[in-house]
Amino acid sequence: EAQVTQNPRYLITVTGKKLTVTCSQNMNHEYMSWYRQDPGLGLRQIYYSMNVEVTDKGDVPEGYKVSRKEKRNFPLILESPSPNQTSLYFCASSPFTKGQTYEQYFGPGTRLTVT
Amino acid sequence: QQPVQSPQAVILREGEDAVINCSSSKALYSVHWYRQKHGEAPVFLMILLKGGEQKGHDKISASFNEKKQQSSLYLTASQLSYSGTYFCGTEIGNSGGYQKVTFGTGTKLQVIP
Numbered sequence: 001e002a003q004v005t006q007n008p009r010y011l012i013t014v015t016g017k018k019l020t021v022t023c024s025q026n027m028n029h030e031y032m033s034w035y036r037q038d039p040g041l042g043l044r045q046i047y048y049s050m051n052v053e054v055t056d057k058g059d060v061p062e063g064y065k066v067s068r069k070e071k072r073n074f075p076l077i078l079e080s081p082s083p084n085q086t087s088l089y090f091c092a093s094s095p096f097t098k099g100q101t102y103e104q105y106f107g108p109g110t111r112l113t114v115t
Numbered sequence: 116q117q118p119v120q121s122p123q124a125v126i127l128r129e130g131e132d133a134v135i136n137c138s139s140s141k142a143l144y145s146v147h148w149y150r151q152k153h154g155e156a157p158v159f160l161m162i163l164l165k166g167g168e169q170k171g172h173d174k175i176s177a178s179f180n181e182k183k184q185q186s187s188l189y190l191t192a193s194q195l196s197y198s199g200t201y202f203c204g205t206e207i208g209n210s211g212g213y214q215k216v217t218f219g220t221g222t223k224l225q226v227i228p
Binding site: 035040041042044045059101103105106107 | 158
């Protein structure tokens, strides 16, 4: 089954304790992206990647890191989480062809609480 | 720049119709529509491209007025399964496939029996 998976689905942590949220897709998509969803603010893009070793900042990258060492994986790293990063996080993937727009496939989400 | 969606919320009875609007202050290359059910991931509905091309479900109807920089999603003969939050995403200019889609804050639709 074609899908995007995220782990963990729920996470409660304390301020400053480094954490990683994993994202994996089995559709051989070149493009992957991370979003955060907050009430009243909709989906905001954190980082995206067009292919292995190619990443770029989205609209709200502060406090986050990403890496893309394999095509299927795109982990999100919070080196020193703070309470304002409490949010619902979604990973998404899509094909990538220069000049073409495609639909994005979203993972199930990770609900993160930082106390 | 985040697109503006209206209404913010709407309640329908089964069988009724609804229109969700999405507008931008800038010229648009494409408009994307997604639906998110409570506790689930957003699911793709449709992409409307400048020039009239559409990609998406045959049963979903939408329009894209390039001149007015807005799009509308039409939900006809609503069913309980239509309930959820609808997001539009806008792409300003052809971002060359880099998916520079900015999402609105969503329209919460509830269909009741």
